[in-house]
Amino acid sequence: MKPFKQLADPPQEFRERMLAVFGQAGRTYLEGLGETIFRYTREWGLTVQGPAPNLSYNYVLFVTCADGTEGVLKISVPTEDSRNEILATAAYGGDGCARLLRAVPEDGVQLIERLSPGFMLRTIRDEREATERFCEVWSQIRRPLPDGTAIRPVGKMGLEAFANYRASHPGGGPVPVRHVALAEECFRWLAEHGRTELLHGDLHHQNILLDKKRGWMAIDPHGYAGDPACDLAPYLYNELEGKPLEETLALRTSVMLGRLPVGRERLFRACIAMTVMSACWNAEEGNLTGIRLQNRMTDWYRGQLI
Structure with a gap:
């Protein structure tokens, strides 16, 4: 598993996009990304496999849960958008949409089941x-x-x-x-x-x-x-x-x-x-x-x- 500092070092294109879209909130998000990854992987018992290859407006890690379930840890800038996404994913309840396993909306963090083969x-x-x-x-x-x-x-x-x-x-x-x-x-x-x-x-x-x-x-x-x-x-x-x-x-x-x-x-x-x-x-x-x-x-x- 890669060190958290390395995992929290996303591509420059992603960094620039987050700063352009979110301004100071994006800067705060990027500065705290490593700490956020460390906190939630430890608290939720997650083993990090690595980051998703294509990042848009969220930092996404492929993880394995303590019970062996494959998951996706998605870390967003906490906004109305990220809260609505969590609300919608929870409302679907795994029926027609990947299941929400855990979430902390105020931190923009959600753990979702990973679909396979995807x-x-x-x-x-x-x-x-x-x-x-x-x-x-x-x-x-x-x-x-x-x-x-x-x-x-x-x-x-x-x-x-x-x-x-x-x-x-x-x-x-x-x-x-x-x-x-x-x-x-x-x-x-x-x-x-x-x-x-x-x-x-x-x-x-x-x-x-x-x-x-x-x-x-x-x-x-x-x-x-x-x-x-x-x-x-x-x-x-x-x-x-x-x-x-x-x-x-x-x-x-x-x-x-x-x-x-x-x-x-x-x-x-x-x-x-x-x-x-x-x-x-x-x-x-x-x-x-x-x-x-x-x-x-x-x-x-x-x-x-x-």
């Missing part, structure tokens, strides 16, 4: 089969909102993203104004005609893994509140490189409409709302390639409503 859904190359497996996971993780919790409404998040985008681009920007207005209308429509449940918030090919005992399972929920059709959009705007966009969207959405109780208008309005919200977030990061793709998708979705 192949991502992206390894299924056949679009129809992959979408059918996605639909099975989507159906399995439908839940009411946990009692007594304040999960963020995705509609409110969208309206905030649109307001921020307009303020940052008063003369127009890479996301067309007509798309932003349409997305606002779609969120209002969903609030009136849809229903509110617990959303995973980031359900796509990389966040669905194969477990040898239970089949395909979700990981890493964001934990939003909103219409369940909103959980379809992230899958649709992922894994599109090198594929004919309109044909791929047509196939994926036809499978969803054939297998899921969402209805055509709910599906496409939810997809417009979520895709434009994501495009506005991409504008904050300067991701023009992602925005151009999402603009094309929004125009295609709009065409399906006519």
Whole structure:
């Protein structure tokens, strides 16, 4: 096992990202990472195998529990986001989503079961089969909102993203104004005609893994509140490189409409709302390639409503 100081020395790219996104909170997090690892591996009787190869906004270690269970120790900057993730993972209770074993929300620390062999859904190359497996996971993780919790409404998040985008681009920007207005209308429509449940918030090919005992399972929920059709959009705007966009969207959405109780208008309005919200977030990061793709998708979705 590597020394804790070495384990708590993540790649420079990860460090820069944490500082850019979280500022002083990210600096405090990085400075205390070694101590956090030492504390929780000792208190919870964990043997560290090593860090995960791909780090995004959380430091992730593969561990073995005292009883031999393989787990994942996930250490986040303690925020509303990390608390909502823990709430959502606990609410799923291991049904359709990797089980939460232990957590300390105020420290941003959670221990999750490790799925094995852990192949991502992206390894299924056949679009129809992959979408059918996605639909099975989507159906399995439908839940009411946990009692007594304040999960963020995705509609409110969208309206905030649109307001921020307009303020940052008063003369127009890479996301067309007509798309932003349409997305606002779609969120209002969903609030009136849809229903509110617990959303995973980031359900796509990389966040669905194969477990040898239970089949395909979700990981890493964001934990939003909103219409369940909103959980379809992230899958649709992922894994599109090198594929004919309109044909791929047509196939994926036809499978969803054939297998899921969402209805055509709910599906496409939810997809417009979520895709434009994501495009506005991409504008904050300067991701023009992602925005151009999402603009094309929004125009295609709009065409399906006519």
